[in-house]
C-alpha cells in the first residue's frame with residue numbers, strides 16, 4: 001500500500017522551496033499514483049535552459065520501493081534512453097532508500113545531467129559518442145535541448161492565449177498550466 | 193561398509209590354500225581402517241542449525257561478537273571461515289566489519305532529556321519514542337516503517353542482507369531486531385526470514401549443496417575439503433558434488449554434460465536416417481545407400497541421385513551421372529562422408545556405454561536371486577557359514593560396471609576432435625589411446641568373468657567347489673579393484689594431466705564405491721506446533737563441545753516474542769536465566 005500521507009507531505013514540502021531548486025512535483029491524477037516532475041537543465045551543461053519533464057509512477061510499496069521515473073522530454077544523454085526516456089540511476093534501483101524522497105530523487109537525476117557516467121550507459125549510441133567525439137555529443141545534446149526541452153516554454157503563451165479565449169481567467173490558466181507542466185489537455189481538465 | 197565388518201570372523205574352515213585370500217581380505221580391512229570414514233555429511237532440515245553452529249562459534253570466539261554479527265560476517269564471506277579470518281588478519285577488524293555491514297558501536301539510546309516523540313523521516317510523522325527503533329548504526333525510525341521495509345526486502349528475497357533504511361548506510365539490520373519487530377504482527381514473515389537466514393548456510397556456501405533428488409528429499413550435503421567428489425545422500429541418490437548430475441567418473445563434468453546432451457539429442461538418430469536413407473523420388477520408400485557411388489536405385493526400379501534425391505537414368509561413372517548435373521557432387525560427398533564417420537564413431541562408443549549400463553540394470557536384479565541362493569546355502573549342513581563374499585563380489589561388479597560404462601563416454605571425448613584437437617598430435621593421440629584401451633579391455637574382460645561366476649548356482653555346489661568359487665571371486669574382485677584404480681590414475685596423470693586445459697579433472701576413485709554421507713549427530717527435539725522446525729538443545733555461544741552435546745536441557749523460548757517461533761540468537765546466559 002502506498003503511503004499517501006507521506007506523498008501528500010512530500011508534495012507540500014516540495015512546493016515550498018520549488019522557487020530555489022526549480023524542481024517541481026505535481027500529481028497527474030487524483031489517485032497520487034501517477035505524478036510528474038520537472039527539473040531545469042543544470043547551468044553550464046548542454047541541458048542549460050531546458051525544462052525536462054519526468055513521468056513518475058509510484059509502486060505499491062512506496063516509499064519502501066523506489067519510484068519509477070522516466071523522461072517524458074526527449075534528452076540526449078549517455079544514461080538516459082534517447083528512445084524511451086528510461087533512466088539508468090542506482091538510487092532508482094538497488095541503492096534506493098526509503099529515506100530518499102521524490103525531490104531528492106529528482107535532484108539526483110538533475111545531478112546525473114551534469115555528470116554523465118558513460119561506463120554504465122543506458123544508451124550505448126550516446127555513450128559511444130560521448131567517449132569518442134565529445135564535441136559532437138555536446139552539440140547534439142544542446143540541439144535536443146533546444147528542440148524538445150524548450151518547446152513547451154515557447155509554446156506556453158500560445159496555450160495561455162487559447163485557454164483565455166475559451167473564457168478562463170488568465171492568472172488561473174497560468175497557474176494550472178505551470179502545475180501540469182504545460183500540458184494543455186490536462187490543464188483544460190483541471191479548469192473544467 | 194557393513195559388508196566388510198564381519199570379514200575377520202569367517203576363517204573357520206581350513207586354509208593353506210586360503211592364505212592369499214586372507215591377504216586380500218585383510219587388505220580391504222586395512223584400507224577401511226586407514227580411511228577416516230565418511231567426511232561428507234548429510235544435513236537435514238533438523239540438523240541445519242547445528243551444522244552451522246560450529247562455524248558461528250568459531251567466529252564468535254575469535255572476534256568476540258554476538259551470533260547475529262558472526263552470521264552477517266559469514267554470509268558476507270559465503271561461509272568461508274578461513275577467508276574471513278584472513279581478511280581479519282590482513283585488514284583488521286574495522287575493515288572486516290565495515291565491509292560486511294556490521295556495526296557494533298553502541299549508540300546511547302534513551303537520553304532522558306530528549307522529547308518523548310520524534311519525527312520519523314520515512315513516514316514523516318511524529319511518533320512516540322517507544323514506537324521507534326534505533327539500529328546498531330545509530331539510525332532511528334519508527335517501528336511500522338522498519339516493519340514495512342523488512343517485509344519488502346524479505347519478499348524481494350534479500351533476507352540475508354537487509355540494509356538499514358538510511359540512504360548510503362551500509363549497515364545490516366540486526367537479525368534479533370528484525371525478528372522481534374516482525375513477530376508481533378507478521379509471524380509468517382518472521383518464519384520466512386528465519387528460513388532464508390538458516391538456508392544461507394546451504395545457498396551461499398561452496399562446501400554445501402542441496403541434494404539434487406526429485407522430488408527433493410529435503411537434505412543438503414556438506415563436503416569437508418574437496419569439492420571434486422561423488423557422494424551418496426541418505427535418500428540413496430548418488431551424485432557428482434560438483435555438477436550435481438549423476439555420478440559420472442571417470443568422465444569430467446564437462447565431458448559428462450556434453451555426453452548426456454549428445455545422448456539426449458535425437459538429432460543423432462535423425463542424422464543417422466538422413467545419412468543412411470533417402471526417399472525414392474517415385475515411390476517415396478526410404479532407400480538405403482550401400483557404399484559406392486552416388487547413384488542409388490530403389491526396389492521399384494527407379495534410379496536416383498543420392499545427393500539431391502532427383503530421379504536420373506542409370507548410366508553413370510564414379511563422379512557423374514549421365515544427363516544429370518546437380519553441382520553438389522564432390523563437396524557433398526566429403527561432408528556426407530565426414531558426418532557418417534563422426535556418427536559411426538559416436539555409435540561405437542555409445543553402444544559400449546549402453547551395453548554396460550544395460551548390464552548394470554540386469555545385474556541389479558541378480559542381487560535378489562543371489563540373496564535367495566545365499567539363504568539356501570545357509571540352510572545347508574555345511575561348515576561354510578559366511579557368504580558375505582558373494583555380496584562383496586556383487587558390489588564390486590556393480591561399481592566396476594559403472595566405471596566401465598562411463599569410461600566409454602570419457603574415451604569418446606578424450607580421443608575425439610571436439611575437446612582436445614589442438615592439444616595433441618595424431619601420433620600422441622594414438623599412443624594415449626592404445627594405452628587407455630589396453631587397460632579398458634583388461635578391465636572389461638575381468639568384469640565379464642566376474643559377472644559369469646556370480647551367476648553360477650553355487651547353492652548346489654559341494655563345499656570344496658564353493659571354496660574354490662569364493663577364491664575366484666575374491667581374486668577377481670581384487671584384480672578389478674586394482675585395474676579400476678589404475679585406470680583412474682592413467683586418466684588423471686597420463687591423459688588429462690598432460691593437457692594444458694585445466695578444466696578437466698575427475699573425482700578420485702574410491703575402492704569401496706561412492707561414499708555415503710553420514711548424518712550429522714544432532715540432538716534435537718522436533719516441535720511441530722511451534723511452526724518452526726526445531727529447537728536446539730545445546731546453548732549456543734557457550735563454546736563447550738561436550739562430545740555430541742546431548743544434554744536434557746531444553747532451550748526455552750522467549751515468551752516476550754509472542755509469536756510462534758524461536759529465537760536462534762539468544763545468548764546462553766539469557767537461556768540460563770529463564
Ligand SMILES: [Zn+2]
Pocket residue numbers: 312313314315316317333334335336337338
Ligand atoms: Zn515511520
Ligand SMILES: [Zn+2]
Pocket residue numbers: 327329330331356357358361362363
Ligand atoms: Zn544505518
Ligand SMILES: [Zn+2]
Pocket residue numbers: 403404405409410411425426427428429
Ligand atoms: Zn537426497
Ligand SMILES: [Zn+2]
Pocket residue numbers: 432433434435436437440444445448
Ligand atoms: Zn560432475
Ligand SMILES: [Zn+2]
Pocket residue numbers: 472473474475476477490491492493494
Ligand atoms: Zn521406389
Ligand SMILES: [Zn+2]
Pocket residue numbers: 484485486487508509
Ligand atoms: Zn555405380
Ligand SMILES: [Zn+2]
Pocket residue numbers: 497498499500501502516517518519
Ligand atoms: Zn544430383
